[in-house]
Amino acid sequence: MSVGHLFRYVFEPGFFGSGPVHVALAVGAVIAVTSAVVGVFTVTRGQSFAGHSLADISTTGGSAAFLLGVNQFWGFLAFGAGAAAFMEMIGVQRRRGRDVATGVVLGAALGLAALFLYLGTQTSSTTGASFSILFGSIFVITSSTVPALIASALLALATVIVLARMLLLSSLSPDIAAARGVPVRTVGAAFLAALAVSVALSAVIIGAVLSTALLVGPAATALRLAKGPVRATITAACIGVASVWLGIVLAYDSFYWPPAGRGWPVSFFVVMLILAGYLLSYLRRRDSREPARESLDAEQVCSPV
Amino acid sequence: MSTGELLRLDGIGVRLGGREILKDVSFAIRPGEFTGLIGPNGAGKTTLLRVILGLQPVTAGQVLIDGEPRAARDSSIGYVPQKLAIEPDVPLRVRDVVSLGLDGHKLGIRLPSRARRELVGDMLTAVGAQRYADARVGELSGGEQQRVMIAHALISRPRLLLLDEPLANLDISSEQGIVSVLARLARAEGVAVLLSAHDMNPLMPVMDRIVYVAAGRVAVGSTDEVVQPQVLTRLYGHHVDVIRVHGRILVVAAEGVDDLTADAEDLSVAG
Numbered sequence: 001m002s003v004g005h006l007f008r009y010v011f012e013p014g015f016f017g018s019g020p021v022h023v024a025l026a027v028g029a030v031i032a033v034t035s036a037v038v039g040v041f042t043v044t045r046g047q048s049f050a051g052h053s054l055a056d057i058s059t060t061g062g063s064a065a066f067l068l069g070v071n072q073f074w075g076f077l078a079f080g081a082g083a084a085a086f087m088e089m090i091g092v093q094r095r096r097g098r099d100v101a102t103g104v105v106l107g108a109a110l111g112l113a114a115l116f117l118y119l120g121t122q123t124s125s126t127t128g129a130s131f132s133i134l135f136g137s138i139f140v141i142t143s144s145t146v147p148a149l150i151a152s153a154l155l156a157l158a159t160v161i162v163l164a165r166m167l168l169l170s171s172l173s174p175d176i177a178a179a180r181g182v183p184v185r186t187v188g189a190a191f192l193a194a195l196a197v198s199v200a201l202s203a204v205i206i207g208a209v210l211s212t213a214l215l216v217g218p219a220a221t222a223l224r225l226a227k228g229p230v231r232a233t234i235t236a237a238c239i240g241v242a243s244v245w246l247g248i249v250l251a252y253d254s255f256y257w258p259p260a261g262r263g264w265p266v267s268f269f270v271v272m273l274i275l276a277g278y279l280l281s282y283l284r285r286r287d288s289r290e291p292a293r294e295s296l297d298a299e300q301v302c303s304p305v
Numbered sequence: 306m307s308t309g310e311l312l313r314l315d316g317i318g319v320r321l322g323g324r325e326i327l328k329d330v331s332f333a334i335r336p337g338e339f340t341g342l343i344g345p346n347g348a349g350k351t352t353l354l355r356v357i358l359g360l361q362p363v364t365a366g367q368v369l370i371d372g373e374p375r376a377a378r379d380s381s382i383g384y385v386p387q388k389l390a391i392e393p394d395v396p397l398r399v400r401d402v403v404s405l406g407l408d409g410h411k412l413g414i415r416l417p418s419r420a421r422r423e424l425v426g427d428m429l430t431a432v433g434a435q436r437y438a439d440a441r442v443g444e445l446s447g448g449e450q451q452r453v454m455i456a457h458a459l460i461s462r463p464r465l466l467l468l469d470e471p472l473a474n475l476d477i478s479s480e481q482g483i484v485s486v487l488a489r490l491a492r493a494e495g496v497a498v499l500l501s502a503h504d505m506n507p508l509m510p511v512m513d514r515i516v517y518v519a520a521g522r523v524a525v526g527s528t529d530e531v532v533q534p535q536v537l538t539r540l541y542g543h544h545v546d547v548i549r550v551h552g553r554i555l556v557v558a559a560e561g562v563d564d565l566t567a568d569a570e571d572l573s574v575a576g
Binding site: 163229 | 359360384386389391392394395396397398402405409411412413414439440442457
């Protein structure tokens with residue numbers, strides 16, 4: 001099979017000529033990079049749970065926005081940022097009390113989302129709204145929100161890159177960071193804000209319910225493949241973009257799959273590709289260290305004293 | 306004002322939740338000195354180190370560095386915390402950790418440079434950690450992590466190095482390795498070391514001075530001056546015996562003193 005033949009087989013005719021596809025590919029790439037980079041620091045800081053909570057509360061925000069007739073991105077963003085500020089205030093970072101928070105607060109948030117979506121679909125005829133809030137709508141991004149999406153993504157990305165070293169030092173030891181003059185609390189709050197923005201952006205692509213997949217998934221795979229911070233971040237960004245782009249291509253192709261005439265959801269493909277990447281990373285054997293032989297080492301350094 | 310003193314604690318008092326953790330603690334450290342901060346668990350050693358680092362607000366007294374009140378950001382003090390709470394999936398290799406010792410408090414990112422790589426490599430060799438330079442720090446043993454954190458603290462060339470219980474939970478050869486690395490580097494680089502420990506014995510060959518903490522107060526001097534039954538009895542506020550056996554020192558509480566028995570047992574086990 002020639003390369004050209006394969007190319008036509010993968011990219012259905014019209015793929016590169018479609019306006020929504022262009023927007024989806026461009027916005028998808030920017031958001032995937034932001035989510036992946038923020039995701040690496042989220043996992044490093046042990047804040048995947050915070051990301052998950054923000055996703056649940058963003059779902060409520062997206063539903064509220066739908067009920068009010070506002071673009072759902074603003075709903076994701078407003079509720080996510082509000083929740084982040086609240087989490088920072090009460091210091092929900094602590095591990096204890098997470099079960100209660102998950103069961104009660106996040107349960108209530110999703111309950112509200114159910115009510116808002118129910119009310120919204122009663123008053124309007126937009127039957128796809130529930131689906132696009134929960135599972136994303138990358139092919140129907142309103143062109144007027146594109147600049148806001150890109151600007152938010154770049155802002156979150158820049159925040160994390162500017163604070164990168166402080167975030168790493170704080171992950172190593174908050175006490176060392178504080179002793180060296182890092183405003184640990186402020187840096188943590190800024191990161192949480194970037195996380196909230198990133199979750200809201202992922203929600204636009206693959207839906208509020210699945211947005212943590214795009215955040216944590218590529219990061220988790222990258223942390224298995226690369227040891228250092230720079231390589232892990234770049235690897236995560238590449239995995240994120242590859243998953244989103246390939247997901248878009250497959251969703252476009254799936255228009256011709258059964259039931260013919262209706263494409264499969266992009267979020268399905270993106271999440272499955274992220275999972276596939278994670279599983280594939282287990283095939284590559286991590287070079288495991290020999291157990292420490294401290295005694296040998298002690299002899300070497302003892303002798304000169 | 307130059308007093309020849311690198312660090313002076315002047316009448317430090319710390320009260321936490323109505324409990325007096327430290328009372329009227331005063332002592333000084335001169336450049337290049339190796340000082341052991343010795344005392345039973347819960348005596349206030351960690352609090353004292355946190356005061357010096359500016360992490361713990363004081364209710365009385367002040368910390369002077371070179372005769373001046375401690376600045377908010379002081380690069381002349383390096384710090385090795387008791388234990389890292391770091392998972393193996395955190396993407397920090399040993400060389401990344403040491404590199405963060407140079408500029409982890411700065412904004413932005415930096416480009417890799419050969420000079421920095423060599424500096425980090427030299428530091429790792431100096432603490433005997435070059436073998437696992439490319440391993441993730443979360444995968445290392447406690448003793449290996451201590452060496453890495455010593456390199457992290459020393460690479461910014463501090464004049465005072467604080468270590469919080471670096472010998473806790475180490476096997477005997479790791480313990481000796483850490484002590485000899487510290488003694489050698491302190492001498493070679495002229496760095497003053499203040500190291501906390503609940504067992505003074507591994508430090509006997511290298512300690513210039515001892516700051517003995519008990520019940521929130523301190524006794525300061527050479528080990529011969531401080532580790533005396535009368536001195537420690539006054540410090541603890543209870544009768545204490547000092548037993549020297551096979552070149553080791555055990556501090557043992559008298560019978561019937563409940564709150565000291567636990568400490569004494571702890572010391573006996575460690576000794």
